[in-house]
Amino acid sequence: MSLQKTLKRVVKLKKREYPSLLRKIHKKHNISKRTLFYVKEYCSDDSVMNVIIKESLNILILASFISAIGGFGLESLKTTFIEILPLIILFPVLNGSIGNFGIVFASKYSTMIHEGRNKTHPFKSKEIKELVVKLVIIGILTAVLASIFSLVFASLRGFEVVPQVTSKIFLITFIDLTFVPLLIFIISAKAGSYVYKKKEDPNNFLIPISTSAADLLNIAALAILVLIFF
Amino acid sequence: MSIFDKDFNEILSGQILSLIGGLAAGILLAIYTDNLLLVPAMFILIPGFFELRGNISGSLSARISSGLFLGVIKPKISNSDLLRGNIVASFVLSILICALLGVLAFLVEYVIFHISFPEIILISVIAGLIANFVTIIFSVCLTFYLFNKGHDPNNIMGSFLTTVGDIASVLSLILAMVIVA
Numbered sequence: 403m404s405l406q407k408t409l410k411r412v413v414k415l416k417k418r419e420y421p422s423l424l425r426k427i428h429k430k431h432n433i434s435k436r437t438l439f440y441v442k443e444y445c446s447d448d449s450v451m452n453v454i455i456k457e458s459l460n461i462l463i464l465a466s467f468i469s470a471i472g473g474f475g476l477e478s479l480k481t482t483f484i485e486i487l488p489l490i491i492l493f494p495v496l497n498g499s500i501g502n503f504g505i506v507f508a509s510k511y512s513t514m515i516h517e518g519r520n521k522t523h524p525f526k527s528k529e530i531k532e533l534v535v536k537l538v539i540i541g542i543l544t545a546v547l548a549s550i551f552s553l554v555f556a557s558l559r560g561f562e563v564v565p566q567v568t569s570k571i572f573l574i575t576f577i578d579l580t581f582v583p584l585l586i587f588i589i590s591a592k593a594g595s596y597v598y599k600k601k602e603d604p605n606n607f608l609i610p611i612s613t614s615a616a617d618l619l620n621i622a623a624l625a626i627l628v629l630i631f632f
Numbered sequence: 633m634s635i636f637d638k639d640f641n642e643i644l645s646g647q648i649l650s651l652i653g654g655l656a657a658g659i660l661l662a663i664y665t666d667n668l669l670l671v672p673a674m675f676i677l678i679p680g681f682f683e684l685r686g687n688i689s690g691s692l693s694a695r696i697s698s699g700l701f702l703g704v705i706k707p708k709i710s711n712s713d714l715l716r717g718n719i720v721a722s723f724v725l726s727i728l729i730c731a732l733l734g735v736l737a738f739l740v741e742y743v744i745f746h747i748s749f750p751e752i753i754l755i756s757v758i759a760g761l762i763a764n765f766v767t768i769i770f771s772v773c774l775t776f777y778l779f780n781k782g783h784d785p786n787n788i789m790g791s792f793l794t795t796v797g798d799i800a801s802v803l804s805l806i807l808a809m810v811i812v813a
Contacts, residue, residue, distance in 0.1 A: 405701070406702060406703045409698075409701060409702045409703075410702065433701060433784065434784050434786045437694065437697050437698050437701055437784060437786050438698075449717065450713065450714055450717025450718060450721065451717040451718075451720055451721040451724070454691075454695070454717070454718065454721035454722075454725070455721050455724060455725060458687075458688075458691065458721075458725055459725065459728070462684075462687060462688075462725060462729050463729070463732065465680070465683060465687065466680045466729055466732050466733050466736065467736070469679040469680030469683055469733070470676055470679075470680060470733070470736040470737065470740060472679045473675055473676035473677060473678060473679045473680065473737065473740075474676055474740050474744065476675040476676070476678075476679070477673065477675040477676050477740070477741070477745070480669070480675055483675075484665060484669055484670070487662050487665075490658060490661050490662045490665060490669065491655065491658035491659055491661070491662050492658060493658060493661070494653075494654040494655075494657040494658045494661070494682060494798050494802075495650075495651055495654030495655055495658055496654075497654075497679065497682060497683075498650050498651075498653070498654045498682075498794050498798060499647065499650060499651065499654065501683070501686070501794075502646065502647060502650055502790075502791075502794065505790065506643055532634070532635065535635055536635055536639065536640050536643060537643070539635065539640075540640070540643055540644050540647050543644070543647075544647055544651055547651060548651060548654070548655065551655050552655070552658065555655075555659055555662065556662070559662060559663070613683065613686075613687075617679055617683060621679060
């Protein structure tokens with residue numbers, strides 16, 4: 403079957419048929435699962451704009467509420483936060499990095515579930531263990547680089563970089579980029595197994611769940627760490 | 633255990649790109665702290681506002697990729713129904729969600745901190761329009777470019793969008809502040 407015919411067939415698939423056929427199409431035509439997911443979700447004959455708005459609005463509203471809860475935590479610590487210039491520089495990095503780790507874990511774990519490569523408990527699987535180790539190593543590298551750059555730039559802006567503050571910034575970044583992603587991996591693994599048992603496609607749920615959890619947990623962790631260290 | 637393999641390098645490359653974008657956004661936030669972060673409710677708005685670029689432009693890019701693979705979108709930017717529908721839907725969603733984020737920020741600030749700053753709603757909507765204009769154009773052009781070069785854009789666009797989205801978000805908030813002030 404040609405690629406276009408196969409993709410047109412994906413559009414007409416029922417939700418329950420989709421996860422099992424996805425693996426075959428992905429392997430045969432070498433198209434990412436994310437692409438196949440969007441082919442299924444958005445390439446029907448309905449009005450394009452209506453389908454997109456209908457499908458996206460609820461999850462975006464939920465994500466906005468979750469972000470506002472996190473933002474409220476930050477607003478409460480505004481005065482302390484603004485005084486520590488390296489933390490302001492680090493904030494977008496921490497938020498983005500944890501979200502990225504969540505997306506990488508969620509999409510790879512979804513693939514493992516679809517391909518039947520995760521028959522035991524998620525964290526007993528060799529592949530999952532390797533993935534977690536990789537992400538933790540990248541988290542530590544990111545923490546070191548981000549801390550150095552934030553401290554250097556903060557000192558250029560007149561912030562007094564003393565050893566006590568430097569060690570606190572390193573520690574906050576390290577804890578945030580290693581322990582928070584681990585929590586998100588656990589949430590994703592549990593949610594992924596549950597969703598798949600319910601015969602739904604984990605791709606549809608895991609990425610929004612992991613990014614929302616990443617946002618909220620990162621801000622909560624930052625707020626707690628700032629309260630403890632400063 | 634093979635840790636430092638192709639997978640590791642791909643994740644690390646994406647992470648470094650995202651780190652550069654995040655640091656650039658953070659540096660801009662630090663430079664404009666007085667104009668931006670001291671504004672009431674700004675901290676409530678910022679996390680959701682940053683996340684929105686990836687959520688909307690990331691999905692737009694993935695949908696266009698699907699259309700290109702399916703053959704329903706021609707590999708050249710044109711005024712087709714599908715492409716127009718995708719772009720308009722992304723703009724509508726961004727305006728709706730930015731307005732919601734602005735209202736939420738205003739309400740939380742007013743109810744909990746007893747500070748009334750309704751301008752935050754206008755700042756959110758204007759900044760959302762500017763940031764999405766930049767990231768949506770960037771997403772569309774880069775998705776077509778990558779597809780025409782033989783890549784699956786879904787594997788590459790995420791990190792690029794995080795980087796561009798972070799910088800565009802901060803700059804658009806600064807611009808919106810100037811306009812509203």
